[in-house]
Amino acid sequence: MSSSPLVVTDVTIVGGGIAGLWLANLLCARGYNVTLFERGxxxxxxxxxxxxxxHGGLKYALSGNLTKSSEAIAKMPVRWRECLAGRGEIDLRALAPLSERYYLFAEASTFGQLTSFFASKSLRGRVKKLKPTDYPPAFAEFTGVVYELDDFVLDTSALLRELLEPIxxxxxxxxxxPKTCFLGNRAVGTPVRLHIGNARIETDRLILCAGTATQSLLDDLKIPSPTMQLRPLxxxxxxxxxxxxxxxxxLTRIRRAEPRLTITSHRDGDGWLWYLGGQLATRGVDKSTEELSLHARDELEECVPWINWAEARFSTLRVDRAEPKQESGQRPDEAFAxxxxxxxxxxxxxxxxxxxxxxxVVELLDPPRHAAQVSFGLSSANVAPFPWRM
Ligand SMILES: Cc1cc2nc3c(=O)[nH]c(=O)nc-3n(C[C@H](O)[C@H](O)[C@H](O)COP(=O)(O)OP(=O)(O)OC[C@H]3O[C@@H](n4cnc5c(N)ncnc54)[C@H](O)[C@@H]3O)c2cc1C
Known part of the structure; x- marks a missing residue:
């Protein structure tokens, strides 16, 4: 009887979202022998x-305070721009942003104390008040105030395709x-054993990047800590x-330090659909689709009154953000590994x-040991469609 083949790898990643794909690219470029499993x-x-x-987290500082943790995220737009220019850790030169800039807008009276905060030394280079002649086309008929941020917007599908292609x-x-996964004595240096179809894998490190599914993997693998929190939208x-x-x-007439609407636009046939988050989405979790659609129409009529919303069609999407559990239940401001x-x-x-x-993650790993990539007969995963195309 022939025994199943043994494949030896440095790293096995579970989950092909942005986290898994980014890490797989980064680690392959550093000589690690990587395999990633994606279920969908x-x-x-x-x-x-x-x-x-x-983004650099300015939307979390609308109370007028920059916290220490908001400093970590502030560096991220520059890191990504380096990748887009081909000078970063991942080469994203082929990727054109959906929008080179992100904006803040409101009726002039809303800004109040924020005006001096935005003009302060601590925010130099991150936010700029625009002259009406420099407003982007969607604001041509807007009579309020527009600020330009150093943030930008990526087409996530194109980003994932770029990251998938080389690996x-x-x-x-x-x-x-997890039932086919054996951690042995669990110590660093003890290989993790996996049975995948006909093959047996021994991997030095198992990296869980399974998003909302990570908690159930941790439970099944009997790893008690860390734990996960979900924040629904x-x-x-x-x-x-x-x-x-x-x-x-x-930000028109906001009463709490969170944007009233966070708007992005995405190609939809020959035109654009608008995708709305912000307070609308966080506070909308208790609303039905019908209630939230009516509310969104009211919000757009009030906040973006220069567009006629009579013929607009609304739909909604429920989705959870997965994060490491915070004592306060608040949002974490740094990545977690x-x-x-x-x-x-x-x-x-x-x-x-x-x-x-x-x-x-690079900090947590020992140097690579297993150079040869071995195939074991599974098909490659493909990029999923956008949820609004399904
Ligand atoms: C509505 C919304 C808007 C957001 N907007 C922004 C934004 O504008 N800017 C920003 O910085 N962040 C934003 N975020 C946060 C950001 O999207 C997430 O932090 C990030 O996408 C998480 O990536 P991930 O790879 O960890 O998880 P996911 O993208 O969820 O990937 C996890 C993957 O693991 C796979 N998986 C799970 N279990 C298994 C298994 N057993 N075997 C194999 N595969 C498995 C799943 O199929 C999935 O593909 C937003 C989040 C939401 C929900």
């Missing part, structure tokens, strides 16, 4: 449902089952005939923070 379409859970903003033979379509998709895309936070013996558990917590995640 690449990016098909949080990553393609995200708004694609690469497609290592990104395999397979539902990783109820996003709104608006189809309309307005010809210009808009990428902006609306923690060693648990021969496993590493990751949540980027934001698309923007994936370069930070990469730094942390």
């Amino acid at each position: 379409g690449v990016g098909g859970e949080q990553t393609l449902a995200s708004q694609g903003m690469i 497609a033979d290592r990104v395999l379509h397979h539902d990783f089952d 109820h996003q709104v998709i608006v189809r309309h005939a307005y010809p210009h895309p808009l990428y902006a936070h609306c 923690q060693t648990c013996g021969n496993c590493i558990v990751c949540w980027p917590t934001k698309l923007s923070l994936v370069p930070d995640l990469g730094d942390r």
